[in-house]
Amino acid sequence: MEMLFGIIGIIVVVVLLYGIGTYNQFIRVKNKVDEALSGIDVALAKRYAILTNLVEVVKRYVQHEHEVLVSLVKLRNGNMVNRVEVDQNQLLAKEQLFALQEAYPELKANEQFLSLQAAIQDVEEHLAASRRMYNSNVSIYNDLVLSFPSNLIGNMINAGKMEYFNAKEEERENINITL
Numbered sequence: 001m002e003m004l005f006g007i008i009g010i011i012v013v014v015v016l017l018y019g020i021g022t023y024n025q026f027i028r029v030k031n032k033v034d035e036a037l038s039g040i041d042v043a044l045a046k047r048y049a050i051l052t053n054l055v056e057v058v059k060r061y062v063q064h065e066h067e068v069l070v071s072l073v074k075l076r077n078g079n080m081v082n083r084v085e086v087d088q089n090q091l092l093a094k095e096q097l098f099a100l101q102e103a104y105p106e107l108k109a110n111e112q113f114l115s116l117q118a119a120i121q122d123v124e125e126h127l128a129a130s131r132r133m134y135n136s137n138v139s140i141y142n143d144l145v146l147s148f149p150s151n152l153i154g155n156m157i158n159a160g161k162m163e164y165f166n167a168k169e170e171e172r173e174n175i176n177i178t179l
Contacts, residue, residue, distance in 0.1 A: 025144060029144060030159075032140070032141075036134035039130040039134070040127070040165065051123065054115070054119050055116065131165045145159050145160065
């Protein structure tokens with residue numbers, strides 16, 4: 001009789017330890033899912049901050065380059081005019097533009113566009129990695145929820161299957177960046 005109680009006691013302790021261990025595993029994996037979901041939010045916030053700021057910088061640089069090129073073309077066309085007809089303000093403006101041209105002999109809007117393109121690619125790769133991490137953790141959690149005997153503990157704590165991250169229809173389209 002004592003032996004029967006001992007065996008039953010050992011079985012109860014083993015089942016109890018398994019239940020506690022499985023419950024703790026549910027909690028750990030659920031926390032990983034929540035962390036991965038937060039990682040997606042961080043990546044989306046990073047994408048928004050970087051792209052909006054970088055697009056604005058590129059827009060301003062393109063505008064600046066356009067203004068410099070227009071001024072240089074006007075100056076070059078103005079050089080055809082007889083110097084006697086050019087007033088002092090125009091001469092001063094020409095001197096300033098030539099100084100600007102010497103200081104910045106090569107305009108580099110293309111480098112700004114390349115930087116923007118690299119930033120977009122980096123941000124999108126980071127976002128994709130965050131989404132993959134989330135889906136990986138959801139897969140582990142769903143395995144616990146659906147597989148026996150952990151599903152018994154999952155049913156006791158009302159653990160339900162989680163949905164994988166799926167892009168919305170508008171997210172599947174390319175972002176339209178207008179400069």
